[in-house]
Amino acid sequence: MKTLIIFSHTYYAQSRVNRRLLEIANLIPDVTIRNLDGLYGTDFTKIDVPEEQHLLTENSRIVFQFPVFWFSTPPMLKAYMDQVFTHGWAYGSEGHALAGKQFMVAASTGSSLEKYRKGGFTMEELLRPLMTSAAFVGMVVDRPMITYGCLDITEEGIKAACQEYRKLLTTC
Numbered sequence: 001m002k003t004l005i006i007f008s009h010t011y012y013a014q015s016r017v018n019r020r021l022l023e024i025a026n027l028i029p030d031v032t033i034r035n036l037d038g039l040y041g042t043d044f045t046k047i048d049v050p051e052e053q054h055l056l057t058e059n060s061r062i063v064f065q066f067p068v069f070w071f072s073t074p075p076m077l078k079a080y081m082d083q084v085f086t087h088g089w090a091y092g093s094e095g096h097a098l099a100g101k102q103f104m105v106a107a108s109t110g111s112s113l114e115k116y117r118k119g120g121f122t123m124e125e126l127l128r129p130l131m132t133s134a135a136f137v138g139m140v141v142d143r144p145m146i147t148y149g150c151l152d153i154t155e156e157g158i159k160a161a162c163q164e165y166r167k168l169l170t171t172c
């Protein structure tokens, strides 16, 4: 399935996990990657809205890949949504450009799954605003892929995450 990965990471040069996931994704035919911070830096006013909207329409599955920052998305991904998912295009009586597309989140966390459980919140709950936004514009929301415990993740853990990501991206 033609897949567009919208990726954001504020300090990609130091990334251990998302870098590897992106490298795997880059090898899969039919996958296009938009590294927002790589393309636009931190200047959200530079986001090329017509080009981003064009790419979204060209793909059947949209993946938001990011490290979790303060239980949310990095700032450029939030800015992307604010600017690209516009009224009359993504929503509103005439806005159906994203309707029917598959949507998936691939997020990484510093804390372990156990810590999230002890804290009383699941990532699925914390991702609800993002999932609700995707559903609001008519996308079909898939189960998210969460890579937990990235601060002390082992090489085996990274490899397992890469395998899972490859499987998800090659499955229709």
Ligand SMILES: Cc1cc2nc3c(=O)[nH]c(=O)nc-3n(C[C@H](O)[C@H](O)[C@H](O)COP(=O)(O)O)c2cc1C
Pocket: 014, 015, 016, 017, 018, 019, 066, 067, 068, 069, 070, 071, 072, 108, 109, 110, 111, 112, 150, 151
């Ligand atoms: C500003 C900031 C906020 C963060 N907030 C969270 C958080 O809310 N929950 C969490 O589990 N990890 C948090 N982290 C840790 C990152 O999610 C983690 O380091 C990242 O997912 C690892 O991926 P990487 O190897 O690609 O950098 C935060 C890190 C930074 C720098």
